[in-house]
Amino acid sequence: MKKIEAIIKPFKLDDVKDALAKAGVQGLTVTEVKGFGRQKGHTELYRGAEYVVDFLPKVKVEIVLDEAKVAQVTEVIEKAARTGSIGDGKIFVLPIDEALRIRTGERGGNAV
Amino acid sequence: MMELAKRTCGVLLLASVLAPALASVARAEDAPSLPAYFTATNADAEKPTWPDPTGAASGVWATPAGDGKGDVPSGLALGDVYDRVVHNLFAINYVWALVTGFLVMFMQAGFMFVETGLCRAKNAAHTSAMNFMIYPLGCIAFWAYGFALGWGNWWNGPVPPGWYPSLGPGLSVLNSGVGLGGDGTNSVFTYGLFGTKGFFLTSAVNDTAVMVLFFFMMVFMDTTATIPTGVMAERWAWKNFLIYGLWVALPYCIYANWLWGGGWLAQGGINWGLGHGAVDFAGSGVVHGMGGIIGLAGGMVLGPRIGKYDSKGKPHALPGHNVPMVVLGTFILAFGWFGFNPGSTLAGTDLRISFIVVNTLLASITAAIGAHVALSFKGLKPDPSMLCNGMLAGLVAITAPCAFVNPVGAAIIGFIAGLLVVFSVFFFERVGVDDVVGAISVHGTNGLWGVLSVGIFATGEYGAGWNGVVREEMVKMYGSDGVRGLLYGDFSQFIMQSIDCIVLAVFGFVMAYVWFKVSNLITPIRVSAETELEGLDGPEMGAHGYPDFQIHPGQAH
Numbered sequence: 001m002k003k004i005e006a007i008i009k010p011f012k013l014d015d016v017k018d019a020l021a022k023a024g025v026q027g028l029t030v031t032e033v034k035g036f037g038r039q040k041g042h043t044e045l046y047r048g049a050e051y052v053v054d055f056l057p058k059v060k061v062e063i064v065l066d067e068a069k070v071a072q073v074t075e076v077i078e079k080a081a082r083t084g085s086i087g088d089g090k091i092f093v094l095p096i097d098e099a100l101r102i103r104t105g106e107r108g109g110n111a112v
Numbered sequence: 113m114m115e116l117a118k119r120t121c122g123v124l125l126l127a128s129v130l131a132p133a134l135a136s137v138a139r140a141e142d143a144p145s146l147p148a149y150f151t152a153t154n155a156d157a158e159k160p161t162w163p164d165p166t167g168a169a170s171g172v173w174a175t176p177a178g179d180g181k182g183d184v185p186s187g188l189a190l191g192d193v194y195d196r197v198v199h200n201l202f203a204i205n206y207v208w209a210l211v212t213g214f215l216v217m218f219m220q221a222g223f224m225f226v227e228t229g230l231c232r233a234k235n236a237a238h239t240s241a242m243n244f245m246i247y248p249l250g251c252i253a254f255w256a257y258g259f260a261l262g263w264g265n266w267w268n269g270p271v272p273p274g275w276y277p278s279l280g281p282g283l284s285v286l287n288s289g290v291g292l293g294g295d296g297t298n299s300v301f302t303y304g305l306f307g308t309k310g311f312f313l314t315s316a317v318n319d320t321a322v323m324v325l326f327f328f329m330m331v332f333m334d335t336t337a338t339i340p341t342g343v344m345a346e347r348w349a350w351k352n353f354l355i356y357g358l359w360v361a362l363p364y365c366i367y368a369n370w371l372w373g374g375g376w377l378a379q380g381g382i383n384w385g386l387g388h389g390a391v392d393f394a395g396s397g398v399v400h401g402m403g404g405i406i407g408l409a410g411g412m413v414l415g416p417r418i419g420k421y422d423s424k425g426k427p428h429a430l431p432g433h434n435v436p437m438v439v440l441g442t443f444i445l446a447f448g449w450f451g452f453n454p455g456s457t458l459a460g461t462d463l464r465i466s467f468i469v470v471n472t473l474l475a476s477i478t479a480a481i482g483a484h485v486a487l488s489f490k491g492l493k494p495d496p497s498m499l500c501n502g503m504l505a506g507l508v509a510i511t512a513p514c515a516f517v518n519p520v521g522a523a524i525i526g527f528i529a530g531l532l533v534v535f536s537v538f539f540f541e542r543v544g545v546d547d548v549v550g551a552i553s554v555h556g557t558n559g560l561w562g563v564l565s566v567g568i569f570a571t572g573e574y575g576a577g578w579n580g581v582v583r584e585e586m587v588k589m590y591g592s593d594g595v596r597g598l599l600y601g602d603f604s605q606f607i608m609q610s611i612d613c614i615v616l617a618v619f620g621f622v623m624a625y626v627w628f629k630v631s632n633l634i635t636p637i638r639v640s641a642e643t644e645l646e647g648l649d650g651p652e653m654g655a656h657g658y659p660d661f662q663i664h665p666g667q668a669h
Contacts, residue, residue: 044429044493045429045492045493045495046429046431046495046497047429047495047497047498047537047538047541047550048427048537048538048541048542049427049428049429049541050426050427050428050429051428051429051431
């Protein structure tokens with residue numbers, strides 16, 4: 001089992017969600033996060049004082065799935081989330097030790 | 113119809129009828145005797161006297177006819193008709209003063225929205241609670257001692273009036289005070305200082321007209337009281353705020369007495385020949401200037417918020433959490449100002465109210481535009497909170513001159529206010545005074561600008577006899593002696609307004625600075641660093657503004 005963590009631009013969430021559904025991904029978790037890579041932020045002036053907006057809003061999508069599907073799903077996310085401009089985000093793949101479905105108690109591959 | 117008695121009018125802010133007036137004070141014996149409700153005494157033993165707690169002394173209700181004569185025209189003498197007409201005249205003025213007072217009361221909500229929107233979410237409950245609690249605290253202090261100090265001697269200043277004020281002669285019970293150069297009674301003074309009648313509104317002042325005045329002046333005082341809560345938000349300890357709420361009536365009412373209650377600033381015209389004495393129609397200085405200056409003193413004693421300035425003194429932005437709230441609050445305040453300014457005639461029968469409304473409107477909008485112009489000129493984006501501050505600055509600035517200027521003058525005053533507030537906000541930010549909402553700039557800076565602008569732009573068309581001043585030369589040149597600024601031929605008014613500004617700034621600042629320092633010894637004025645960083649909602653109030661943004665174990669959802 002692997003976990004895919006994709007940090008994407010917030011307005012791309014719907015495109016990514018639809019593309020994942022078409023690719024047969026059954027479940028995902030979404031969090032609102034802030035961050036920056038090489039994109040950095042910008043400076044505003046609020047009532048005479050500088051206001052550095054370093055951290056930009058992003059959305060993190062987490063999916064746990066079978067190792068065999070990882071390559072296909074990462075490509076799906078990449079295509080759906082790309083705009084070509086700076087700040088598109090990143091995708092990480094992590095190993096998962098264990099998974100459990102709370103309702104039935106199933107473990108392993110049957111849990112995802 | 114009033115072509116008879118020409119008298120020198122001594123009624124301050126509340127003269128509802130312009131009268132032709134002589135240069136000299138006419139004695140009561142010279143003129144034909146008027147009905148009782150035009151004088152402060154009642155010669156007819158049958159009729160009730162003042163204080164009048166039911167209105168029975170002020171003419172007769174037209175419907176139902178209280179004197180048993182009915183409304184059949186053939187049964188009514190001219191005196192009966194007069195009774196009814198004057199009663200209704202008073203009634204129009206009462207309704208006007210009370211309803212505009214309701215609008216001013218609603219400004220408390222406007223202040224709450226503006227200040228809460230400009231503070232961070234973690235302080236929302238505390239900031240809104242300060243704006244809530246100041247209303248009962250200020251009111252109870254005003255009832256207990258403030259009204260008496262400010263208006264206890266209202267009837268006698270600057271000179272005892274020759275005829276009725278807009279709300280009726282019941283106000284004649286406000287006739288006791290303290291001052292310098294008295295005539296031996298405790299009423300008439302050369303330099304009035306403060307009043308001494310009306311504490312807790314006990315029976316000596318239980319008159320229907322006094323109640324109107326009390327209510328109207330009370331909601332004005334609460335406007336001043338709530339201004340410093342904006343400057344001092346996000347680090348002001350609740351207990352210290354509570355005792356402030358009980359104290360703020362003191363500087364407000366003493367200064368208000370000097371300007372509106374018959375005190376020495378208003379008497380500057382008859383004592384020193386400076387224009388009509390200090391003139392401030394609805395309170396740019398009395399209300400807003402005082403609020404801003406108290407806020408300045410408080411902000412200085414309190415110190416800036418943690419994280420506001422870096423080690424080199426460069427300011428950081430601590431943006432507010434709800435911009436739409438600020439805009440809503442600004443509209444509520446702008447709406448309330450349509451009570452604040454025209455209501456200060458205390459007379460719906462004074463048709464000048466329409467000019468006052470238009471002047472208020474024009475100043476508010478040119479100020480908002482002026483703020484935008486100032487921001488664009490500095491190459492900055494149009495920060496909505498600054499645009500809102502702009503409109504409010506214009507409203508503050510027009511509050512003193514609103515009755516005395518023409519629409520063009522009002523528009524200019526407003527536009528300058530809009531420019532001023534932007535530069536003032538940047539100034540105070542730079543010199544290290546952390547003003548969360550810009551109240552020092554909106555109310556302090558532009559309060560003073562409003563007071564000065566009377567001395568510049570007043571046209572002389574309105575305000576004849578203001579503060580007891582009627583100058584022969586003016587009457588000869590212009591036909592009447594209205595309030596007149598330097599652009600229209602009276603430089604002495606500008607001098608008096610400048611003196612007023614200096615007195616306000618010094619008195620207000622010293623009183624407030626001493627108070628905040630002393631209060632800090634009674635209970636600390638500032639919360640601990642821990643509390644400030646966590647947010648004042650939980651530690652000070654025991655309640656969060658937005659509890660859903662916390663994780664609460666044991667919650668059902």
